[in-house]
Amino acid sequence: MKSVLGNTVVGVDDANDIGLVKHFAVSPSGDRIERVHVDGRGKHAVFVDWDDLESFGGDRVMVTQSSAIAESDNQRDGDIARGSIDILGSRVLDTAGFEHGTVADVDFDGDSGKIESVRTSGGDSIDASKIRSLGSYALVVEPYGG
Amino acid sequence: MSDQQLNLMRASDVGKLPVVTIDGGEDAAEIRDVVYDAEHHDLIGFTLNKRGWFRGTLNATLAASDVSGIGRDAVMVSDEGCLKAPSSSVAALARPGDDLDVMGNHVVASNGSVIGRVVDVIIETGAHPRAVGYEVETADGSMFIPSSAQMSISGDNLVVPAEAEEFFRSDLVGFGASVSSFRNRLDDSATS
Numbered sequence: 001m002k003s004v005l006g007n008t009v010v011g012v013d014d015a016n017d018i019g020l021v022k023h024f025a026v027s028p029s030g031d032r033i034e035r036v037h038v039d040g041r042g043k044h045a046v047f048v049d050w051d052d053l054e055s056f057g058g059d060r061v062m063v064t065q066s067s068a069i070a071e072s073d074n075q076r077d078g079d080i081a082r083g084s085i086d087i088l089g090s091r092v093l094d095t096a097g098f099e100h101g102t103v104a105d106v107d108f109d110g111d112s113g114k115i116e117s118v119r120t121s122g123g124d125s126i127d128a129s130k131i132r133s134l135g136s137y138a139l140v141v142e143p144y145g146g
Numbered sequence: 147m148s149d150q151q152l153n154l155m156r157a158s159d160v161g162k163l164p165v166v167t168i169d170g171g172e173d174a175a176e177i178r179d180v181v182y183d184a185e186h187h188d189l190i191g192f193t194l195n196k197r198g199w200f201r202g203t204l205n206a207t208l209a210a211s212d213v214s215g216i217g218r219d220a221v222m223v224s225d226e227g228c229l230k231a232p233s234s235s236v237a238a239l240a241r242p243g244d245d246l247d248v249m250g251n252h253v254v255a256s257n258g259s260v261i262g263r264v265v266d267v268i269i270e271t272g273a274h275p276r277a278v279g280y281e282v283e284t285a286d287g288s289m290f291i292p293s294s295a296q297m298s299i300s301g302d303n304l305v306v307p308a309e310a311e312e313f314f315r316s317d318l319v320g321f322g323a324s325v326s327s328f329r330n331r332l333d334d335s336a337t338s
Binding site: 099136138140 | 163164166168169170171172173215216217218219220221222271272
C-alpha cells in the first residue's frame with residue numbers, strides 16, 4: 001500500500017490527471033479499501049470509489065471516468081481525509097489490551113481492494129482474518145502471538 | 147487445576163488506561179478510578195474520564211463484567227454500549243466510595259503481628275478481570291498477599307487467615323503462581 005501513496009490518478013476516458021493517492025478509506029471492519037482520497041481537504045476532500053478504479057498496479061492509478069470523483073459528506077471519510085483515521089501508521093492493539101507497534105504497510109488485492117495482511121513496525125505479519133476494526137485510535141486485531 | 151501463571155496488574159496501573167472499542171477501534175473513555183468492594187474482595191468496575199482535549203469526568207461507568215480484556219496498554223470493551231450511565235449501573239458503581247476503603251488498612255496476621263499497610267489492590271487481567279490480592283507496604287519493602295473470603299476487614303484492619311500466609315510473595319510475577327496455588331488449596335478444602 002505504501003508504494004502506491006502519492007501516485008498520480010488518471011481518468012481513462014479523458015486522460016486527465018485527477019489527483020494523487022493521498023489516503024486509503026478502509027472500512028470500519030478493516031477488511032477492505034472502500035475509496036481512495038485523491039484531492040482536496042476537509043469538507044472539500046474528493047474520493048473515488050474502489051469500484052470505479054480501472055487498474056491499480058502500474059505507475060498510474062487509472063479511473064474509468066474522471067467524473068467518478070466526488071466529495072463525500074460521510075464523517076468517517078472526513079476523518080480519513082484529515083488523516084485521523086489512517087491504517088498506515090495506525091497503532092496495532094489486540095483485543096486483550098496489548099499494543100504491537102504500528103502498521104508499517106498493508107498488502108491488499110489490487111482487484112477487489114480486500115486487505116490480505118498487515119505488517120507491523122516490529123516485523124510481524126498479521127493475516128486479515130485477525131482484524132476486528134479500524135478506528136481513529138487503533139487497528140484492533142485478535143491476539144496473534146506476535 | 148494446575149498452578150498456572152496469572153497475568154496481574156496493580157489497580158493503580160489500570161488508572162489512565164484508555165477504554166477502546168473492539169468493534170470500532172475508538173478510544174471511548176479513560177479509566178479514572180477502580181471501584182472495589184473491600185468487604186467481599188471483589189472488583190466491581192471503573193469510573194471514567196473523557197478522552198481528548200476536553201478531559202473531565204465522564205457521566206458513565208464500566209462494570210467489570212462488561213470488560214472484554216485488560217492489558218498493559220488498554221481496557222477493551224466490545225462496543226460503546228458497555229459504558230453505562232451511573233443510574234443504570236450497579237449501586238457500588240453509581241456511588242463509589244460508599245463501601246469500606248481498604249487502602250491504608252493495617253494488615254494483621256492471625257498471630258496478631260502487624261505486617262504492614264495496604265497500598266494497592268492486585269487485579270487478574272484478561273477476559274474476566276477480578277481482584278486477587280493486595281500489595282502491602284512492609285518495613286522490608288512490598289509484599290503481595292492473596293485475598294480470600296476468610297479475610298476480615300473493618301476499615302482500619304485487614305486480618306489475614308493463617309492458611310494464606312505461606313502464599314505471601316515479594317514480587318508480582320511470582321505472586322501469579324502463588325494466587326493459583328492458593329485457589330487450589332481453597333478448592334481442596336471446600337471439597338474435603
